[in-house]
Amino acid sequence: MVDRRRRSVRTALVGEALRVALAGRSRTDPGGGLDIVDLGGGTGGFAVPLAVEGHRVTVVDPSPDALASLERRASDEGVSKLVRGVQGDAAELPGLAGESSADAVLCHGVLEVVDDPVQALQAMASVLREGGVLSLLVAQRNAVVLARALAGHLAEARIALQDPDGRWGATDPMPRRFDEAGITAQLADAGFMVHTVHGVRTFADLVPAAFVDSEPGAADSLAELERAASQHPAFRALATQLHILATR
Numbered sequence: 001m002v003d004r005r006r007r008s009v010r011t012a013l014v015g016e017a018l019r020v021a022l023a024g025r026s027r028t029d030p031g032g033g034l035d036i037v038d039l040g041g042g043t044g045g046f047a048v049p050l051a052v053e054g055h056r057v058t059v060v061d062p063s064p065d066a067l068a069s070l071e072r073r074a075s076d077e078g079v080s081k082l083v084r085g086v087q088g089d090a091a092e093l094p095g096l097a098g099e100s101s102a103d104a105v106l107c108h109g110v111l112e113v114v115d116d117p118v119q120a121l122q123a124m125a126s127v128l129r130e131g132g133v134l135s136l137l138v139a140q141r142n143a144v145v146l147a148r149a150l151a152g153h154l155a156e157a158r159i160a161l162q163d164p165d166g167r168w169g170a171t172d173p174m175p176r177r178f179d180e181a182g183i184t185a186q187l188a189d190a191g192f193m194v195h196t197v198h199g200v201r202t203f204a205d206l207v208p209a210a211f212v213d214s215e216p217g218a219a220d221s222l223a224e225l226e227r228a229a230s231q232h233p234a235f236r237a238l239a240t241q242l243h244i245l246a247t248r
């Protein structure tokens with residue numbers, strides 16, 4: 001329960017912004033769902049709730065274990081017919097999902113780890129139909145600089161600040177992080193028009209978990225604070241992740 005509460009504070013804003021963007025999409029079949037591709041969708045944390053809302057979701061992910069969990073989760077929710085898991089890599093996306101086949105593409109927490117982010121963005125653009133929506137969630141460099149400094153790892157904070165990939169050293173498990181100017185330029189190069197940029201987890205990773213878990217009302221207050229700060233330019237720049245909605 002506690003875990004779920006903390007997770008929902010972290011993902012609520014992304015889900016809300018995504019649903020607003022999807023609600024604005026016209027559907028080929030009125031009353032029917034949209035065609036959605038979730039690249040690196042893993043165990044279906046976003047894909048399955050979207051299927052519950054009636055959308056057809058294809059999850060492309062290289063991990064067979066994640067796809068097995070996705071299948072179980074979809075079955076538990078009674079939406080197996082609307083969720084398709086396909087084993088594969090970002091580079092293979094157009095061949096696996098089909099060019100111009102999707103009304104929306106999700107790429108949450110994946111661009112950081114693919115071999116070639118530029119190629120992955122181009123692949124996502126080719127899978128989207130004209131006017132289709134991209135929901136992109138990426139790790140932000142500034143947050144790790146702050147986190148390493150607050151933890152007393154000052155040299156690593158300085159390295160992350162200056163490293164082209166925003167990494168704090170050779171043992172940093174994250175292959176790359178982004179900043180807003182860099183990722184929006186990459187999106188423009190791949191043919192996307194950026195509509196909104198939100199900061200996600202601006203405070204959620206800084207406020208002590210024990211306080212949020214034990215203090216009545218703290219989780220709701222934290223969610224409200226996150227919402228208020230998500231579009232504030234100064235605080236957005238410190239968020240752990242950036243959530244970007246763009247169209248092709």
Ligand SMILES: C[S@@+](CC[C@H](N)C(=O)[O-])C[C@H]1O[C@@H](n2cnc3c(N)ncnc32)[C@H](O)[C@@H]1O
Nearest residue numbers: 040041042045061062063089090108109110114
């Ligand atoms: C941090 S998880 C994010 C999962 C999900 N998108 C979410 O937000 O809950 C990263 C996912 O990317 C997948 N992944 C790793 N390398 C990938 C690649 N080259 N192409 C596509 N997906 C990849 C992993 O298997 C994993 O499921």
